[in-house]
Amino acid sequence: MSKIFEKNISSLVKIDPQLATKLLSIPTHKNFEVVQQGDDTINLNIIDMKNNYPVYEQDFLSYLQTQQEEFKKYSRFPILFFYGIGNGIFTKLLFANPSHQNIFVYEPNIEILYIALHIVDFSQEIETKRIHFIDPKEYTFAKAMKIFENPDIQVYSKLYQLHIHSPYYNKFFTDDILRINQINLRAIKQAINNLGNDVKDTLIGIEHHVKNTPEMIKNIQFRKLAQINKQMSNTAIIISTGPSLAKQLPLLKKVKDYATLIAVDASMPILEKHGIKPDFVVSLERVPATGKFFKTTSKEFQKDIVMVHASLQHREVLDNSHGKKCLVMRPFYFTKSLGLNPYGFLGIGMSAANMAYELAYVLKHKNIVLIGQDLAYGIDGKSHASGHVYGEDEVKFKETDEYVTAYGGEGTIRTTQVWNMFRNFFERDIELTKKEGVITINATEGGARIEGAIEKPFKNVVEEILKNSKKKKPVKVVYPNEEEVNKYLLKAHKKYKEILDYGEKLQKRIERLFLKVAKECEKLEKLNEKKELEKINFDKLLKLSNEIDKIKTKIETKKFFSMYGEVVQSELVHQEMELAKIQVQNSATEIEKKAKLIDWIMKHKYWLFSLAGSINAERIAISRAIDPLEEELKSRNLPFTPVNKVQ
Numbered sequence: 001m002s003k004i005f006e007k008n009i010s011s012l013v014k015i016d017p018q019l020a021t022k023l024l025s026i027p028t029h030k031n032f033e034v035v036q037q038g039d040d041t042i043n044l045n046i047i048d049m050k051n052n053y054p055v056y057e058q059d060f061l062s063y064l065q066t067q068q069e070e071f072k073k074y075s076r077f078p079i080l081f082f083y084g085i086g087n088g089i090f091t092k093l094l095f096a097n098p099s100h101q102n103i104f105v106y107e108p109n110i111e112i113l114y115i116a117l118h119i120v121d122f123s124q125e126i127e128t129k130r131i132h133f134i135d136p137k138e139y140t141f142a143k144a145m146k147i148f149e150n151p152d153i154q155v156y157s158k159l160y161q162l163h164i165h166s167p168y169y170n171k172f173f174t175d176d177i178l179r180i181n182q183i184n185l186r187a188i189k190q191a192i193n194n195l196g197n198d199v200k201d202t203l204i205g206i207e208h209h210v211k212n213t214p215e216m217i218k219n220i221q222f223r224k225l226a227q228i229n230k231q232m233s234n235t236a237i238i239i240s241t242g243p244s245l246a247k248q249l250p251l252l253k254k255v256k257d258y259a260t261l262i263a264v265d266a267s268m269p270i271l272e273k274h275g276i277k278p279d280f281v282v283s284l285e286r287v288p289a290t291g292k293f294f295k296t297t298s299k300e301f302q303k304d305i306v307m308v309h310a311s312l313q314h315r316e317v318l319d320n321s322h323g324k325k326c327l328v329m330r331p332f333y334f335t336k337s338l339g340l341n342p343y344g345f346l347g348i349g350m351s352a353a354n355m356a357y358e359l360a361y362v363l364k365h366k367n368i369v370l371i372g373q374d375l376a377y378g379i380d381g382k383s384h385a386s387g388h389v390y391g392e393d394e395v396k397f398k399e400t401d402e403y404v405t406a407y408g409g410e411g412t413i414r415t416t417q418v419w420n421m422f423r424n425f426f427e428r429d430i431e432l433t434k435k436e437g438v439i440t441i442n443a444t445e446g447g448a449r450i451e452g453a454i455e456k457p458f459k460n461v462v463e464e465i466l467k468n469s470k471k472k473k474p475v476k477v478v479y480p481n482e483e484e485v486n487k488y489l490l491k492a493h494k495k496y497k498e499i500l501d502y503g504e505k506l507q508k509r510i511e512r513l514f515l516k517v518a519k520e521c522e523k524l525e526k527l528n529e530k531k532e533l534e535k536i537n538f539d540k541l542l543k544l545s546n547e548i549d550k551i552k553t554k555i556e557t558k559k560f561f562s563m564y565g566e567v568v569q570s571e572l573v574h575q576e577m578e579l580a581k582i583q584v585q586n587s588a589t590e591i592e593k594k595a596k597l598i599d600w601i602m603k604h605k606y607w608l609f610s611l612a613g614s615i616n617a618e619r620i621a622i623s624r625a626i627d628p629l630e631e632e633l634k635s636r637n638l639p640f641t642p643v644n645k646v647q
Helices: 003-015 017-024 060-074 089-094 110-119 123-127 141-148 167-172 174-195 199-218 222-228 245-255 265-273 288-295 352-362 417-434 458-468 482-529 538-555 558-583 590-625 627-635
Strands: 032-036 044-048 079-083 102-106 131-134 162-164 235-239 260-264 280-283 306-310 324-328 367-371 402-405 412-415 439-442
Touching (some): 003 110, 003 123, 044 110, 060 089, 141 174, 162 174, 167 174, 174 417, 199 324, 199 482, 199 558, 199 590, 245 265, 245 367, 260 352, 265 280, 280 288, 306 352, 417 439, 482 558, 482 590, 482 627, 538 558, 590 627
Parallel strands (some): 079 102, 079 162, 306 324, 367 439
16 A cells, blocks of 8 residues: 555545545556656556546646646635546645635546545545545435535535536546536525525514514423434324325325324314324424414314424414424524523424424434325326315416426426425435434325435335334323423523624624725725726725624624524625625736725625624514513513613
């Protein structure tokens, strides 16, 4: 083993032991030959013996000269993606530029990577996670999501481009390049959608959560619920309201005593009509319309069901929910900062069905079965099951609808952008749970294919469950005692007050800087109109840029993000992506540097305005919603300092 290869493997073992093991299992590069062209020792080409084709069509030095010239325009890009590594030398040289913080390399042939790691020492880049080697054969949507959900990478996602290392890869791996690119584009779209593009929705969620805090604290703690109900049965069946649900209800009735039934809220009225009572109902949406699913289901039917509600739901939902309530927080920065951990977190995904899947996993079911999870229109164009509260054709065809692989793998089926996002979350979660031995079965028998799930007729699934003939355990619930309730009510109020006070101070600082920047921008506009740009005070602009950097440093802290992350993210993420385009612009000449500085300052005028406005909006939402909590504290004679209302 060469010293260079040994160093690389030693580093890989710490970061990616699976890849290190693969590389160590290769005795030699039998399908490739390394040749030196000319006298220069780095002029190394790699010949594909099977296809009789070189990785570099002329010689490596000619390739290197062309690439270095080409990549000058990417010199300020923090993130780069490559398909192929070749001999590794060009990739290594890129790291001489400190701007390149992360380089992702998809190498389709393990032997070529084996060769590159014998030629070039990447040990430092591997250990500092500046370089990431990826086997395209094992690359999935879930792995792509892990990359593009990283905030440090996400902000540059509009600059994404998959660079092809050399024509060799284009010639032999075109289909794979397209597949990788499609996975990444899909992940980028999903990651951006996850952040939200409407700050109003985020604020509504925060306001509802604060308003619902007393009810959450007085009811079932999710962590305890999950702990005492682990492994109620081997199998959980998640019941959704896709068009295929109706045909599966007779079979579901047979197995209701043997499998844990987790229903989405919309399926509850349908289940009541067929005499099938679920163990759990999950409800996620923050809109009042969701309350209709509970209104149209009798109190008697709801009585013994554990209702797992997201804590940000509308009062219309909670007031019509008559089961055993458990309000669980969605795992957002804001809710995680509150210190109310016993009440738990659920709802990473975007739909009630995604939330139901998470619940099934948390309750340690070995098998999770999906029914009614069409995530597509039916053949007849229907969007929902017969008996759905809002009608079978609640969702109508739109021009933005997409076509995806159909259940069974043959042909395509029409879906919406929203349903497709739900499917994305399923695919990500299924891959993660599979690593822990969870088997996911899609027994929907219609709709869209969900990659990673085993497709099996529901009839077969029911037969397998009944063979076991072991009845499930009843759901147990425990409510917190008064001492616990008092403790967490006070803790929540103290935290809300801290968030309000911290936000007020920071908001004032941002507003002061905004006024300075706005004034300077006005001067720049006037000088531009008069064509007197030579009078621009660039020293002043540079000082303003440094002040902006200090604010950016402040809002990148864990403390700020835990309190205001969601609202700021919703409002600023798209602006940050546009600012990233300015950041990566080359500015070799003095004129280019000055033009870039002007653009940077001008763009941050609205950025600062949005930032201050977002903080203020969250402060208003909290102060407006805190009355029920303060009234609860008063009724219990608990000591607290009332918050000041924010205007």
